[in-house]
Amino acid sequence: MKSYYDIVGDGGSKIVEQVVEQRERIARSLSAVRHRVAVGSGKGGVGKSTLTSEIARALRRRGLGVAILDADLNGPSQARLAGVAAAPLVPGPDGGLCMSRSADGIGVVSVGSLVPESQAVEFDSVVGGDSHIWRATREFAFLGQLLGAVRWGELDFLLIDLPPGAERTYQYAEFLGPDTAFVLVSTPSELARGIVSRSVAALRGTPNRLLGYVENMCGYYCAGCDEVRPLFPESEAPDFGVACFGRVPFDPELARSGGTAAPGTRDLLDGVAARLASAAEQESP
Amino acid sequence: MKFLCVPCDRPMKLEETRSDRGSIALTYGCPDCGYEFAMLTNPMETQVVGSLGVKIGGDAPSAGAKCPFTGVVQELNDSGADDGFPWTPAAEARMANVPEFVKPMVKTGIEKFARDGGHARVDEQVLDKAKGFFGMD
Numbered sequence: 001m002k003s004y005y006d007i008v009g010d011g012g013s014k015i016v017e018q019v020v021e022q023r024e025r026i027a028r029s030l031s032a033v034r035h036r037v038a039v040g041s042g043k044g045g046v047g048k049s050t051l052t053s054e055i056a057r058a059l060r061r062r063g064l065g066v067a068i069l070d071a072d073l074n075g076p077s078q079a080r081l082a083g084v085a086a087a088p089l090v091p092g093p094d095g096g097l098c099m100s101r102s103a104d105g106i107g108v109v110s111v112g113s114l115v116p117e118s119q120a121v122e123f124d125s126v127v128g129g130d131s132h133i134w135r136a137t138r139e140f141a142f143l144g145q146l147l148g149a150v151r152w153g154e155l156d157f158l159l160i161d162l163p164p165g166a167e168r169t170y171q172y173a174e175f176l177g178p179d180t181a182f183v184l185v186s187t188p189s190e191l192a193r194g195i196v197s198r199s200v201a202a203l204r205g206t207p208n209r210l211l212g213y214v215e216n217m218c219g220y221y222c223a224g225c226d227e228v229r230p231l232f233p234e235s236e237a238p239d240f241g242v243a244c245f246g247r248v249p250f251d252p253e254l255a256r257s258g259g260t261a262a263p264g265t266r267d268l269l270d271g272v273a274a275r276l277a278s279a280a281e282q283e284s285p
Numbered sequence: 286m287k288f289l290c291v292p293c294d295r296p297m298k299l300e301e302t303r304s305d306r307g308s309i310a311l312t313y314g315c316p317d318c319g320y321e322f323a324m325l326t327n328p329m330e331t332q333v334v335g336s337l338g339v340k341i342g343g344d345a346p347s348a349g350a351k352c353p354f355t356g357v358v359q360e361l362n363d364s365g366a367d368d369g370f371p372w373t374p375a376a377e378a379r380m381a382n383v384p385e386f387v388k389p390m391v392k393t394g395i396e397k398f399a400r401d402g403g404h405a406r407v408d409e410q411v412l413d414k415a416k417g418f419f420g421m422d
Binding site: 001002004007008009010011012013014015018019022084087088089090091092093095096097098099100101111113114115123124125126127130133134135137138141142144145146148149151153 | 294298299306307313329331333335338340379381382384390391395397398
């Protein structure tokens with residue numbers, strides 16, 4: 001009797017072929033993107049999204065073509081940060097989805113511009129409840145469809161803003177494929193550093209490049225006295241075994257929609273972007 | 286998943302699909318002896334496979350108008366969200382390549398733009414106007 005592996009195809013369902021086709025569609029869509037960099041942490045609340053947005057701006061200031069994919073479907077923030085929360089994705093004449101752009105020319109694809117903030121991000125289902133069983137699969141499939149449907153065009157950098165969760169970081173590495181490099185965001189808190197260490201360990205088990213990390217919230221910028229004040233107790237720099245791209249203070253101005261970083265913060269962000277761009281170039285396969 | 290006709294040692298071929306309240310009926314037949322059987326899914330099985338964003342039955346005629354997995358899910362979604370805002374065939378054609386999971390969110394956003402702009406329907410001019418309004422390439 002024939003075994004599973006003796007039979008070519010699946011009799012007409014074509015599930016495997018469709019999954020392969022999905023991946024090919026994503027590859028075609030991203031074919032003119034030079035560097036894909038996922039910005040993760042594992043820890044929530046460390047400022048990944050704001051930092052992703054600011055790094056994109058800093059890369060843009062270097063004259064580079066940049067877009068952001070907001071992969072945090074349940075806590076999307078990139079549309080608001082970029083000021084494009086009201087901009088839908090629009091199909092062009094070729095059927096590809098045109099992405100909105102921020103005032104400084106950064107392409108942004110975020111569920112935040114597709115689902116109003118007054119609504120939860122829901123996916124339709126033929127079963128009542130039990131979304132814990134299928135929701136993660138659905139979210140990855142949705143992201144895959146989005147990646148393949150958007151007309152990204154020629155880009156130097158596509159930054160992918162990841163949701164929290166060390167194990168999710170690993171899943172996104174598998175999902176995005178080995179050509180996607182990672183940058184992790186930590187803070188000077190021991191709690192955050194411990195979780196980022198888990199993400200570093202998780203990524204060590206993948207073929208993906210971990211370019212480095214950024215330590216965020218290293219003090220806060222006080223506009224009143226124009227200096228950086230301490231936010232966390234003094235501690236030694238962490239040893240994640242990867243390059244540190246910079247230590248950036250919390251800048252309250254960036255918490256405002258459309259806020260602009262103070263000159264000192266912006267200089268630090270420019271340094272982060274320069275080191276990130278250099279690392280991406282050097283380690284590009 | 287593959288199915289084998291044991292007496293003939295031949296892979297079964299998908300012949301027809303039907304959907305009913307979240308359950309999918311997939312009819313397979315043996316190309317040699319003609320023996321047929323149907324695989325009936327429960328809604329959870331439908332949902333799990335449908336969450337992959339794939340369609341089952343690419344080679345098989347569907348007994349209903351909807352595709353078996355994403356189609357069923359889409360049908361339920363449409364019943365709650367679609368208020369019948371009209372699209373011209375040309376505008377609909379631009380949506381043809383937009384994946385099923387993404388399409389409802391894209392349509393909702395464009396229809397809001399059209400309504401806010403006082404348009405009675407979505408046509409290609411509205412789509413191009415939206416592109417221009419939001420500074421898209």
